[in-house]
Amino acid sequence: MNKATDTQQLAYIAGQAADARVNLEIETEGMTLNIGPQHPATHGTLRIIVKLDGEQVIAAEPMMGYMHRGYEKLTEVRTYPQVTALINRIDWLGSFANEVPFIQAAENLMEVEAPPRAQWIRTALFEMSRIANVVLFLGDMGVQLGAVTPVFFAFRDREFILNQIEAVTGGRFHPNFNRIGGLKDDLPKGWIEETRGVLGRIQNFCDEIETLVAGNEIFQARTRGIGIIPADMGLAYGLSGANIRSSGVDWDIRRDGGIGLVHNELDWKVWTHPDGDSYARFWVRLQEVRESCIMIEQILDGIPAGPVMAKVPRIIKVPAGESYVETENPLGVMGYYIVSQGDLTPFRVKIRSASFNNVSITPWLLKGVYVPDVVSILASLYFILGDIDR
Amino acid sequence: MTEEETAAPEADAARDALVATLTEALGDNLVASEVKAGVDLWVRVTSQAWVETAQVLRNQCGMKYFNFLSVIDWLPSPFGRDMDAQVDQPDPVEPGEMTWGITGGQTRFQMLARLHDPVNHVGINIKADLDDDQPTIDSWITVYPGANWHEREAAEMFGVHFTGHPNLTKLYLPGAFEGNPMRKDFPLLARRVKPWPGLVDVEPLPGEDDDETEAS
Numbered sequence: 077m078n079k080a081t082d083t084q085q086l087a088y089i090a091g092q093a094a095d096a097r098v099n100l101e102i103e104t105e106g107m108t109l110n111i112g113p114q115h116p117a118t119h120g121t122l123r124i125i126v127k128l129d130g131e132q133v134i135a136a137e138p139m140m141g142y143m144h145r146g147y148e149k150l151t152e153v154r155t156y157p158q159v160t161a162l163i164n165r166i167d168w169l170g171s172f173a174n175e176v177p178f179i180q181a182a183e184n185l186m187e188v189e190a191p192p193r194a195q196w197i198r199t200a201l202f203e204m205s206r207i208a209n210v211v212l213f214l215g216d217m218g219v220q221l222g223a224v225t226p227v228f229f230a231f232r233d234r235e236f237i238l239n240q241i242e243a244v245t246g247g248r249f250h251p252n253f254n255r256i257g258g259l260k261d262d263l264p265k266g267w268i269e270e271t272r273g274v275l276g277r278i279q280n281f282c283d284e285i286e287t288l289v290a291g292n293e294i295f296q297a298r299t300r301g302i303g304i305i306p307a308d309m310g311l312a313y314g315l316s317g318a319n320i321r322s323s324g325v326d327w328d329i330r331r332d333g334g335i336g337l338v339h340n341e342l343d344w345k346v347w348t349h350p351d352g353d354s355y356a357r358f359w360v361r362l363q364e365v366r367e368s369c370i371m372i373e374q375i376l377d378g379i380p381a382g383p384v385m386a387k388v389p390r391i392i393k394v395p396a397g398e399s400y401v402e403t404e405n406p407l408g409v410m411g412y413y414i415v416s417q418g419d420l421t422p423f424r425v426k427i428r429s430a431s432f433n434n435v436s437i438t439p440w441l442l443k444g445v446y447v448p449d450v451v452s453i454l455a456s457l458y459f460i461l462g463d464i465d466r
Numbered sequence: 467m468t469e470e471e472t473a474a475p476e477a478d479a480a481r482d483a484l485v486a487t488l489t490e491a492l493g494d495n496l497v498a499s500e501v502k503a504g505v506d507l508w509v510r511v512t513s514q515a516w517v518e519t520a521q522v523l524r525n526q527c528g529m530k531y532f533n534f535l536s537v538i539d540w541l542p543s544p545f546g547r548d549m550d551a552q553v554d555q556p557d558p559v560e561p562g563e564m565t566w567g568i569t570g571g572q573t574r575f576q577m578l579a580r581l582h583d584p585v586n587h588v589g590i591n592i593k594a595d596l597d598d599d600q601p602t603i604d605s606w607i608t609v610y611p612g613a614n615w616h617e618r619e620a621a622e623m624f625g626v627h628f629t630g631h632p633n634l635t636k637l638y639l640p641g642a643f644e645g646n647p648m649r650k651d652f653p654l655l656a657r658r659v660k661p662w663p664g665l666v667d668v669e670p671l672p673g674e675d676d677d678e679t680e681a682s
Contacts, residue, residue, distance in 0.1 A: 140637060140638055141636075141637065141638035141639060141640070144638040144639075146647065148623075148648060149647060149648055149654060150654075152543070152654075153654060184505075308530070309611075311530040311531045311532070311584060312530065312532055312610050312611055312612055313532065313610075313611055313612035314531065314532040314533060314534070314610075314612040325584055327584040327587075332587040333587070396565075396567075397567070397568070398508075398567045398568045398591075399506075400506060400580065400589070400591065402533075409533070411533070411534075411580075413534075413536075413578065413580070413591075415538060415567055417565060424538050424539070426534065426536045426538075426578065428533060428534040428580075432615065433532075433534075433612060436612055436614060436615040436616075437612070440611070465638065
């Protein structure tokens with residue numbers, strides 16, 4: 077009996093908490109406001125219908141599907157190497173990181189392991205795609221709240237990271253560089269030295285943003301105490317990444333997952349924040365970019381010599397089986413559940429993308445907040461539409 | 467017996483304990499389980515015990531984190547999806563025998579959900595067989611509110627009905643859309659009207675028959 081009461085209690089408290097934010101006593105005739113599909117705060121085409129009572133939101137319902145591309149269906153008619161070209165486009169700002177869990181899941185099934193050098197380079201590019209992704213968030217969050225300058229800084233400095241990614245992979249946004257069993261190519265000459273310089277720029281950018289945005293009084297007034305997510309609610313909704321760490325949950329797959337990449341050989345720290353509000357989410361991401369710079373510096377020092385590709389058959393047939401691999405992507409936990417029946421193509425791929433779960437909390441989270449805070453909360457949850465709709 | 471087979475399998479105390487807890491709580495409703503030591507854990511339960519499984523895992527095993535929920539359609543594609551085919555076969559053929567994956571199965575549709583323990587870092591994959599004609603199962607919303615959208619997606623893509631879901635409307639597809647696109651017998655129209663371009667301009671690999679390059 078206790079079990080049922082426990083969950084009911086949680087649901088009850090959650091309902092009460094959401095209701096308490098709405099003042100039912102002076103409720104007046106409502107109004108429906110349509111946000112989107114095209115809105116700067118949505119990174120794509122998310123449409124949210126909010127019902128207002130005065131300045132307060134009494135109900136919010138995201139309408140999705142404007143960017144649904146059916147990747148789960150399409151993977152069933154693509155060979156395994158072809159799938160990476162598709163899944164690149166899920167989270168388009170950190171596309172290298174999208175490929176890694178899929179490739180690792182396929183490698184698990186084939187019982188192939190990428191050579192150490194490939195693992196290290198993968199980790200470096202994985203963290204660089206995190207920087208490319210989150211740097212834009214750090215600038216963009218300012219724009220949502222009326223500070224136009226930071227986003228120009230973000231675009232300026234992200235370009236250096238994208239140049240480095242392009243120098244290795246040949247693609248700024250869609251590298252398609254992972255292969256089952258390793259990487260397509262080795263690093264180009266002189267890349268390591270150039271990257272060190274770029275990391276310095278990114279660290280300067282973080283300092284700049286910290287004083288310019290995070291230290292700004294208006295920014296703090298608009299984000300502190302706004303959109304608080306309790307850790308229990310966040311976990312039950314499946315929030316991940318910086319969104320859950322900013323609610324005080326000390327969980328990072330890079331440290332705890334134990335699969336694949338070489339994060340455990342590096343010296344770095346998982347940042348959490350106890351507050352769970354919009355400011356905490358911004359702050360945690362800011363620290364994560366710095367942490368990524370620290371990681372990449374260590375990787376540049378430590379890349380072992382050797383081949384970047386293991387021996388794999390020319391035509392890739394994955395043995396029958398099931399494998400699930402998730403990694404800590406820029407937006408949160410991204411995983412692929414692959415069901416293989418021994419063919420050239422996967423039998424079924426379930427794509428577990430971070431933003432889908434992250435956004436599913438919005439109907440609960442937006443209830444009772446004021447209209448200007450809707451933008452601040454949506455921006456701080458940081459989702460990318462391709463990652464919601466897949 | 468070779469050495470590899472006789473060697474004792476790697477023990478995995480955390481995952482074995484999970485299976486033991488589930489066996490105790492669910493009894494016969496736990497149909498099958500498989501532990502890959504140090505990698506992952508799969509269990510299959512009956513669809514009647516679907517919600518109970520979630521409650522046990524959440525309240526007794528610390529599985530506070532809802533990861534995802536979806537469906538697998540085990541029917542082999544009746545369109546002969548093969549990279550060698552220029553286009554999908556215009557007329558569906560009689561689908562072959564179904565082969566199930568880890569922990570087996572008996573029906574065409576199978577639930578697949580994953581939960582995670584964010585403290586001890588153990589995940590679990592849960593499966594449950596669904597009725598072939600009228601796939602119906604209880605909703606997980608009372609246990610994990612995050613299951614809401616996942617169930618809506620599974621409902622429109624696979625035609626599974628979730629009892630007790632408050633708002634089982636379409637999530638991605640337009641309201642008037644008919645059919646369940648992720649079912650294997652739903653044709654992928656793009657493949658049927660046009661040859662797959664990846665086959666048309668494919669570059670011959672070294673050592674392959676290079677008649678085409680000579681001709682051009």
